[in-house]
Amino acid sequence: MALKHVNAVIVGSGAGGGVVAKELAAAGLSVVLLERGRFQSAADCRKDDLRNQRTTVLGNGFGPDDSRNPRVLVGEDGSERVVAASESGYSNNAACVGGGTFSYGAMAWRFMEQDFRMRSIYGAVEGSTLEDWPVGYGDLEPYYDKAEWEMGVSGDVSADPFKAPRRRPLPMPPLPPNREYELLHPAARRLGLHPFDIPMLRNTVPYNGRGPCMRCRWCVGFACEVDARTGTHNTVIPQALATGNCELRTGCMAREIVLDGSGRARGVVYFDADDRRQQQTADLIIVAGGAVESARLLLNSTSRLFPTGLGNRHDWVGRNLQGHTYSGAAGLFDFDTYDDLGPGAQIAVCDYVHGNPGLAGGAMLANEFIRLPYQFVGYVPAYVPPWGAAHKEFMRRAFKRTVVVMGPTQEMPVFDARVQADPKVTDYWGIPVARLSGGRHPHSIEIARFMAEKADAWVKEAGARRTWRRPPGRGLSAGQHQAGTCRMGDDPKTSVVDKYCRLHDVDNVYVIDASVHVTNGGFNPVLTILAIAYYASDNLVKAWKGIRGRA
Amino acid sequence: MAMKRTSIKRRRFLGMGLTAGAAGSLVSCGRTGGGAYWRFFTAAEARTVDAICEQIIPQDDSPGASEAGVVRFIDLQLTRHFRKHREAYRRGVAGVEAAARERSHKSFADLPPDQQEEVLRQVQEKDSEFFALVRVHTMQGYYGDPRHGGNRDEAGWRMLGLPSPPVRGRLPYEKKAG
Secondary structure, three states, rough: OOOEEEEEEEEEEOOHHHHHHHHHHHOOEEEEOOOOOOOOHHHHHHOOOOOOOOOOOOOOOOOOOOOOEEEEEEEEOEEEEEOOOOOOOOOOOOOOOOOOHHHHOOOOOOHHHHHHHHHHHHHOOOOOOOOOOOOHHEEEHHHHHHHHHHHEEEEEOOOOOOOOOOOOOOOOOOOOOOOOHHHHHHHHHHHOOOOEEEEEEEEEEEEEOOOOOOOOOOOOOOOOOOOOOHHHHHHHHHHHHHHHOOOOOOOOOOEEEEOOOOOOEEEEEEEEOOEEEEEEEEEEEOOOOHHHHHHHHHHHHOOOOOOOOOOOOOOOOOOOEEOOEEEEEEEEOOOOOOOOOOOOEEEOOOOOOOOOOOOOOOOOEEOOOOOOOOHHHHOOOOOOOOOHHHHHHHHHHOOOOOOOOOEOOOOOOOOEEEEEEEEEOOOOOOOOOOOOOOOOOHHHHHHHHHHHHHHHHHHHHHOOOOOEEEEOOOOOHHHHOOOOOOOOOOOOOOOOOOOOOOOOOOOEEEEEEEEOOOOOOOOOHHHHHHHHHHHHHHHHHHHHHHHHHHH | OOOOOOOOOOHHHHHHHHOOOOHOOOOOOOOOOOOOOOOOHHHHHHHHHHHHHHHHOOOOOOOOOOOHHHHHHHHHHHHOOHHHHHHHHHHHHHHHHHHHHHHOOHHHHHHHHHHHHHHHHHHHOOOHEEEEEEEEHHHHHHHHHHHHOOOOOHHHHHHHHOOOOOOOOOOOHHHHOO
16 A cells, blocks of 8 residues: 655654654655664663674673665775674764764854865865865854754853854753863863863753753763653654654655655655565655765666666765764873763863864864773773783772873865665665765865864873873774765765755755764754754755645 | 682672682672573683673772673673674683683683783784774773773772763652663
8 A cells, every 4th residue: 555645755764864754754744763772761861881883892781783784884995894783983973863962962063164164264174075065064054053952951151262163052051060070171171272161962950851861980982761861852853743743753764765756756755664665755855864875865766867866876875974974082190080970071162173284184082981891891901901900900999090182183084984874785685785985085184183282281280190092093084974975065076965865866855964964063963953954954845835835 | 629719709709608609600699699501601611701791890999800700791781782703702702711821721710810911912913903992891891880880889980980870860769660
């Protein structure tokens, strides 16, 4: 039996898809929201430190599962291997209603004005496709504001002199300082830096009908036990459903977007929770599966008109895959710095995001989220033996006396860092899997090394007796901050979507998630994804009403 | 034969007399009692792995990996998420045993601690892949959540001075479901 035709079908219910579902449903469009994962809630909090979304030793906490969703990883030497969803290198985000926003750390950064104009500011960087965004900070400011107030952001950015202009402060105050904050704040001031309270999508006072954070140590990677952390699963998606115009279908894996005879998209073919093949027709198709899966869906949507994938006439779909190059430093203190108060990350500086001599960008620096015992094993410095009595003694001595400062370095996009549809390997449903290849730009690593130096100096100034660097990684970068694979731009030859997130080649298909990011900022990207989603939805609704008005 | 390092410690842990005469199944005598059953390891393999883990996180003022039941964690997970590592364990443990016997004609678990450490350093060089695997699994079994079979009595967390997970915001009947 054919499914009832709707105005819009959205593939993916994360930061991008959740917002679009609510905006379109509220505007009166009939919407079907497809999600391959399950609906989970605060009651699904298991506080399992070996199986969550950040530590996946025993599997992903919130999907996808290992058995059905392989990817192919191509090493820099050309070697290929099939990786399961919980293995390193997979570049997983999540597969559940809310996507990454269900279990993330929830830092809610606005990008800075410069982040949208990287090419103009820093010029061409050899080996990189560094480019300006076709939209500027000014275009997005109203939507950043909307995201902050509709969803609810806490924090206090008033002491950050580098922030872009904003119309009003954040709706909720920050959490009271933890011990790390009390050490790092005066230290930053002594160094001439400008510390302030990290903006977070986390209730610190009752907001939107949900209570405040109880400051437990199971934050990033876990379900929030008291539902104080904000994602699309507990804000816009319930609102979308409440309009009566939106249907959420979970357990649904999109196969491809199919076209009609005239080259417009007709609908989405997917496998439902019982593995039945379904076709949902719609006037508008919105792809919001995250940078890897969105690109994969377009590339798997081949047809006579688009033999290499939908919107891929100029071979840009899947290109410029990027994330963040994290680096920083840890320091050992002579006294306890651990106070068992989550989320832990509270203080940041933006002094090094731009304007670093000789470098094309930088990063925000912030103290790290609270660390669980097994996670701390990963922070043991190289000068400590990796096993035996000395290792154990270091764990005992340092666990409560270590402060870590890290930063997400803005990466130089690389054309050959990419997602392809693998020609051989298919998933449980027989769909070609994502094939990830390429590496990160050497300049990204250079900047990240500089950031580690700065983090080191900050931790030292705070009173650490001994510090050690956390050097940047190598190889392909994507992970939970994955972005860039369906670049937004004015020129159809060098981008995938226009500045309203619409495919250049098909006028009723949109990509609305981090895939459209031209560059990914020196910040956690979620608030920008939300802002883009509000912005794109706004334009979509205006255009829709125009069409309807004429009809 | 019965007076091994592990046996003394185990007896101290369980109270004198409880395990006397149960030499063959010492490491398998968990707190929950019961017989010697292993899901994947043979009793001999379990004994070797237990001794390897104890070298990686040895006992001092606080319990080591053996007392924390790390080998139970590994054994259990080898039937679940670590299935893909089964072959590596079978082969790796045999390698450790061979190295021990070559050195002093004894099983690894029967060597004195300093010789065990020497053998492990050898293994670390020759079979670094297996050693890295056991090392990281030991850390997981010692510092990770007890629900997965290791970290008995939250030994790892108590060593770090960390209180147990409080369960807040849930109804009492939900706590049991964990």
